[in-house]
Amino acid sequence: MPCQDESQVAIVEFIDAMVKISRALPAVAIIALVSTALVAAADPHTDARAQVMFGNNVAQRGLWREAIYRWEKAVEIDPTYAAAYNNLAIGYEHEGEFGKADRAYQKAMTLEPKNQQIRQNYEQFKEINDRVAERANP
């Protein structure tokens, strides 16, 4: 029964190939993810976004100086990134650097004039800033 033997061999070879492919699948998936990340790293907006995300994360833990450093890097990489300017303004506000905060908010609003969240943040900041200015020059 040579024919039956050949088909059995073919089936065994097929199963073996499938097992090899299935073993290689995780590695393929990782390569795909890494290559996606590398491609993303080449894109300045994605890099700036990564800095913003990191800044947001550390700000939530109370590490405001580190957050400011990240957001400053983000606007350096992508000067059209309104969210980064907004967050930077919040960071400056938290540190009491009102002049820098004001400039960062203005830039964020210029880049995204219709963004309600930026506008709301600015309104809240302005209320405090005006009060401080009024007290300094009654």
Added chain:
Amino acid sequence: MWQNVRTRRLASIVVCAIAAVATLACEPSYFEIPIETPIRPKLDLSAFQRVLIAGFVSGGNEEVDANQETARLLRSQLRTKSSLKVIDADILPLAEIAQTQSKAAAEPRDGDTGGPQPLPSPIKSERDIDQYERLFANTAYWKQLGEEYENPLIVTGTVLFMERSSSAVVNRQVERLDAFGRRRVDQESGFAERKGFVLRPKLMFIDGRTGALIDTEISKEEIMYSAQQNMPALSSYFELMDRVIPGFLSTLSSQKIRGTRTLLH
């Protein structure tokens, strides 16, 4: 067996990575974060480590000793809310000191017909208390006091706490029964007698090294009740001082304003 374990480990790493990517992708594009905005004190007090709440020229209501109460209250506030060390000293009877100084200045000298008018006592009005302000221009006096306490920042001034009564238009809701015996609520306005208190503190900040006036904070607060309400003067005084204290503290110590902002990504 070994390969099987490795494959499972790899598979779990991939699943975690995909989950992480998916989580990031699904994360909202904004979130609120609490912030504390620091406000620097109005005065630059870097030259002072200590503060002397010397006392106040006070007047108006006789039930409340506004000199003692104000000095005690400001001292306790500064002890807890300022980095300055509060000097524990006797509260000065500044109205008497001002009168003594005024009498000394009024005594006629050779060829002189006399100095300024004597100070009004008791103090009943804003006009009365304002005449005492010449005391705060006496830099020699304040410099000497400063030397006595090793050159602190001196807080002093005038506090006028007066009763006040007025009549004002007030809206009231009146219940009536109509022709069918149904209850009806009507708005009715009319004049009502009201009484209350006015607090006018004029807080002065003096450099104990030179005796010179650095800054003056003036405020005026008022509280009114219906004529039937019998509110003790002291509790009204504290209620009004509660409104004055934030401004006073912001002059001397940094403050933080709590709020929330929206972080974006």
